[in-house]
Amino acid sequence: MDIFIAPVRFYSNLLLQNLVIELSKRFSSQIQIIDLNINLDDFFSVDRRQYFSTQIIAEAIKLTDTFNGKVMLITDVDIFVPVLTFIFGEAQLNGKHSILSACRLHEEFYSGVSNESLLLERTIKEALHELGHNFGLRHCIDWDCVMHSSNGIEEVDIKGKTYCRNCISKVEGYKK
């Protein structure tokens, strides 16, 4: 079972490559970058100036339903679901599709100072988190677990970089 990463309006090739390298270290599955022809403008909310993630996932399902593995979209645009002001990502619980936005993971939006290594760390955490949902994991109460909920960037930074002992057993192909 492979993990497919689909960049959609995602501008950092270096971050994408590093994410693939880091996921490859952690999963025995093959990590592949794929090109999905999704026009994000179809999911843009003029009122909110953001993109509706659930609809983007629905579109991705149509294009990749036959894929054998997990499909994660990664984007630089800001995404939302109704009622909430923003989300870092959305995933199908016990499914195979997810989306991750790096928009609010950039340190310069908080401190004004760019920090590429922190951006990579946050992206890995959120990627593992969304994949965890695909493997059926819900939010974990252990702050050292990457499946702890993160409703703000501070919580992304506080939580652990990997799955806890309880969660790890459910993640197929996870090496460490």
Place this chain on the structure above:
Amino acid sequence: MDRKEKILIVDDEKIVRESLFRWFEEENYAVDTAEDGETALKKYSKEKYDLLLVDMKMPGMSGLDLLSKIKSIDTDAIIILITAFSSVPTAITALKNGAYDYVTKPVDPDELAHLVKKALEQRALKIENTQLKENIDEIIKPDNLIGESFQIKKIYELVHSVARTDTTVMIRGESGTGKELVAKAIHINSNRKYSPIITVNCGALAETLLESELFGHEKGAFTGAQFRRKGKFEMADGGTIFLDEIGSISLRMQIELLRVIETKQFNRVGGNELIKSDFRVVTATNEPLEELVKTGKFREDLYYRLNVFNIIIPPLRERRDDIPLLVNFFINKFSSVMNKKIKSVSKEAMDFLMNYAWPGNVRELENAIERAMVVGKSDSIIVEDLPFHVSRNSFDFNSDEKSLASMEKKYILKILNENGWNISKTAQLLEIDRVTLYNKINKYSLRKDEY
């Protein structure tokens, strides 16, 4: 792990119901939905829900009507209303009619999560949720704090006795002894374990960044701050703030720190709102704070405020009995990460590990085992795999002087001379801080011409 709390989402918009359903489902709640007030009432009469999230404006029965009807059945029901900005005055009326709170659309996920958590915690005060507590106890053991020696057992006792008291704790010990692990052990054995422990390395923070880091900032507080950020003290609300290397903060920050610790309130940078935070303070240092107080480098009032309960961690050389246990722990840890089959240590290598001075303490031992496992070729660690600058050949390990102090003195002097008495570099190599190195130079009366 499934929570026991059940949430009912009542909203006429399918898209909103589905979004909230998924969001709460990931948060481990048992979630149900209803598309109108009538359906919600029917469901509520059949099943008890811990919390209802109700849209204010729905066709047919409004959110306010539903609130009154449910409250007439169950006065303890917790109802949070969702409203558009324009109907805030109505929401205020709802609060008077018994709603727990209201949120305006769209709501910040952090705000919603905290609101729901707070509401359910309040309810849990009445209904003890033992299942949740058992699970937490199960997952958060301080698995890195290893030892069977009487010194480490004494530390367990101290941790146990102070953890549940909320008393401010100061942990002292040389670099690498595991001060952060002890802080974590205090936190996870306290009643605050459901909230995070937030570590602030005071030595690593630049003065200019410290304020924003500790207290947070509002959106637009300075160029580039496009989003709000909470500070460490705010994140520690309900939990513990661990201030590492407390001796290295400036006098200006000491004043700020004292104020926040005493009042438990502060403003975010660029903000007017007074933020209140309920945190416990644990600090750590390897500096002689008393000396710093005498020389005016550390405020006496802050010192007394922080130094309420002391835990002193002995250096590894004073609890050598724990070395084999630690070695085994690190071998197991690295063998799974590195996928190596090394399972043991040769007798010779273990003798060496038992007799070495360990100036960098447990951290140095961990690094030594990690390095040995990287270079090791057999299924057992041998002396040659160990990373020390010294080995049996280059260091007078078999000299007539058998005392630990004389070995340590010799070794420090050797590294000092090799580095031209550059204190910073020597301290770095020895993996101790400069103050500890100075103390040792004084203790052993080391001089440059002794080489």
